[in-house]
Amino acid sequence: MGDGNVETAPTSFAVPPPAAVAKRAALVIAATFDSLGLQGPLSIWLRALVGLEFCTPQWVGYGMVVESIRDEQSAWNANGSGVNVLLLRAQDFARALQLSRSQLDAGDGAGDGGEASTTEAAIAALLDALRDSCSRRRGPTVVLLPPTSDADASSCAAQRSLAALLWTIRGVTVYDEANLRGSLGSVRYHSPFLDRVAHAPYSPAACSAFAGVIVRELARALAPRKKVYCLDCDNTLWGGAVGELGAAGVSMGDEWLRVQRHFVALQQRGALLCLISRNHEADVRAVLRERRDEMALREEHLVAIRADWAPKSRHVLELASALCLGLASFVFVDDSPSECADVAAHCALHGVSVVLLPRDPKMAEPFLESCWALDEERARFGPEPAVLTAEDAERTALYRQLDERKQFVRGQSAVSSAATGASASASLDAFTASLNLRVDVRPLDRRAESSGALRAAQLSERTNQHNTCKWALSAPRLLACTAGSTCLTVEASDRFGHHGLVGLIVLDEAVMAESTSPPVTLLAPQEAERAGLIRQSTQGESAADDEEET
Known part of the structure; x- marks a missing residue:
């Protein structure tokens, strides 16, 4: 299937257990042409991937695309958190109008200009229906604009114009x-x-490629x-191998730099x-320091180095504990089949993705671009890259501070455990005071492009554990949904550094009671009471923490 982005499906792709996948893997497909040829390849693709064999796609009837997207009760709109896919060709609208016209009255007198205008109106109606549908659903909507014949220049131009319009839909x-x-x-x-x-315009090979996408x-x-x-590393x-060649002897060719x-x-x-390397840590750090000017990767980009001869799977498990992150958020990358097999055997069941790089270093970069296990989460709200916040830029530094905090806590815990009775209580109070913890609660900056609004929207996408209602929103949508409510942001800092904006509080009884309410991240009740912020009771344990803590 050529050199595209479809064929490198990972054999160790980490998905949730099959029962969980079966609940979430809802897929609805619509097409403006006959999609019968797509059904066989899609079934093969789904059966080939562990977990996705539980997914049974639903197909919108031929010629019913606009009606289905408009209908709030249709399978398309009922697929609230699943994936909706639309295969769309601009020329199919002109074909449908032509067919309808010929069936009614071939000689109705409409000229070419009238036909073009009607086609544009039909496309505009579809885009409006799609915009309304996306505003109601939480799941992603994927639109494929399959290529037309190379000889049909007007259709190619129409497809490009359609793509620009589709990107405006959040x-x-x-x-x-x-x-x-x-x-x-080819x-x-x-x-x-x-x-x-x-x-049915596409060949079996093309349908297989579309199914892969x-x-x-x-x-x-x-x-x-x-x-x-x-x-x-090596x-x-x-x-x-740096252990054999020394820091000066390892290659820093362009294929490695990519x-x-x-x-x-x-x-x-x-x-x-x-x-994670089977080397002396001093040798690894020697490369990072002595070859610094030649490298794209620097020491300051790293949150941790584990270099010794222990099994690499052990280090992956230890890092998950040290960083307070779930194993499902980890990706292990190595060129050794035996090392990948070790990590897969001990960590893959916990959700760790394992990526075996090709032996030929010149193939590494195209492999990384086409490997499904390395796919990033899509920017939810347009073609532009996801907006980066100050917390994104400082995340490595924040996690280095986390390690310092843990060492400090361990030291203080040892002191507390040695004390008894009143002295233990005094020790705990002294420990708490020594953290110099500061929590600042202030009104949300309601400008759509402000750093506070962007970070609050990012929390709505990423916060999982301490989130009363999971619903990913863009900054403008978040501000619109909470208009009239009291919105507060929470920032924290301590003796080791600034945590950044770590929480969002929405105080509005009507909004909180709605089943489709925006996401809310709350302070622990006792902290909120001390700040004088609680207007209503909350149930369960809540905390203002970053998306990374699980």
């Missing part, structure tokens, strides 16, 4: 012609004869968000990078 991910041509490679994808007689988006939607990348980030840049880019978008 919640829609668009695969335009350029994306899909990359997946198709295969013959268009069948003019079948398009003319059956309105759909399943990849479904897998991306189901996968836990990846937060930590555990990287091997023959992964540089060429050769791999480093790939993971540094992830770190700059808020991911955490750790090194």
Whole structure:
């Protein structure tokens, strides 16, 4: 299937247990042409991936696309948190209008200008219906714009214009012609004869490629968000073994630097990078320091280094505990099949994704781009990259501070455990005071582009444990939903540094009672009472913490 983004499905792709996947893997597909040829390849793709074989797609009837998207009771709109997919060609609207006109009255006198205007109106109606549907649903909507015949320049231009309009709809991910041509490679994808007689324009190879794109988006939607990348060093980030060649002897060729840049880019978008190597730690740090000017990856990009001869799976488990993060958010990357097998055997059942790099370093970069296990969460609200907050940029530093806090806590716990009675109580009070913990609660800056609003919206996407109602919202949508409510943000700091904006409080009884209310992250009740902020009772344990803590 060419050199596109579809064929490198991971064998160790980490998905939730099958029962959980069965509840969430809802897939509804609509197409403006006959999609019968897509059903067989899609079924094969779903059966090939562990967990997704429980997913049974629902198909919108031929010729019923706009009606189904408009109908609030349809399978399309009932799929609230699942994935909806639309395969869309602008030229199909003109075909449908032509067919309808010929059936009614072939000689009604409408000219070419009238037909174009009607086609544009039909497309506008579809876009309006899609916009309304996305505003009601929480799940992603994926639109594929399959390429038309190379000879049909007007259809290609129409598809490009349609892609630009679709990107303006929040919640829609668009695969335009350029994306899909990359997946198709050099295969013959268009069948003019079948398009003319059956309105089934695509070859079996093309349908298989489209099915792969759909399943990849479904897998991306189901996968836990990846937060930590555990990287091997020798023959992964540089060429050769540093224990044998020394820091000056390892290769820093362009093929290795491209791999480093790939993971540094992830770190700059808020991911955490750790090194796990079978070397002396001093040797690994020597490369990072002595070859610093040649490398894209620097020591300051790393949150932890584990270098010794213990099993790497043990280090992955230990890092999850040290960073207070779930194993499902970890990705392990290595060029050694035996190391990958060790981590898969001991950690994959907990959700760790394991990525085995190709032996040829020149193939590493294209592999990283096409490996499903390394797919990032889609930006939910448009084609532009997800907005980065101050907390994203400082996340590595924040987690380094976490390690300092833990060491401090361990030291103070040892002192407290040695004390008894009143002295133990005094010791605990002294320990609490020594943290210099400060919590600042202030009104939310209601400007849509303010750092506070952007971070509050990010919390709505990422906070899982301490969230009374999970609903991902953009900053403008969050502000609209909470208009008239009292919105407060929570920032925290202590002796080790600033935690950033870690909580959002929405104080409005009507909003809190709605089943479709926006997400709310609360302070612990006792802290809120001390701040004089509680207007109504809350149930269960709540805390204002960042999305990374699970």
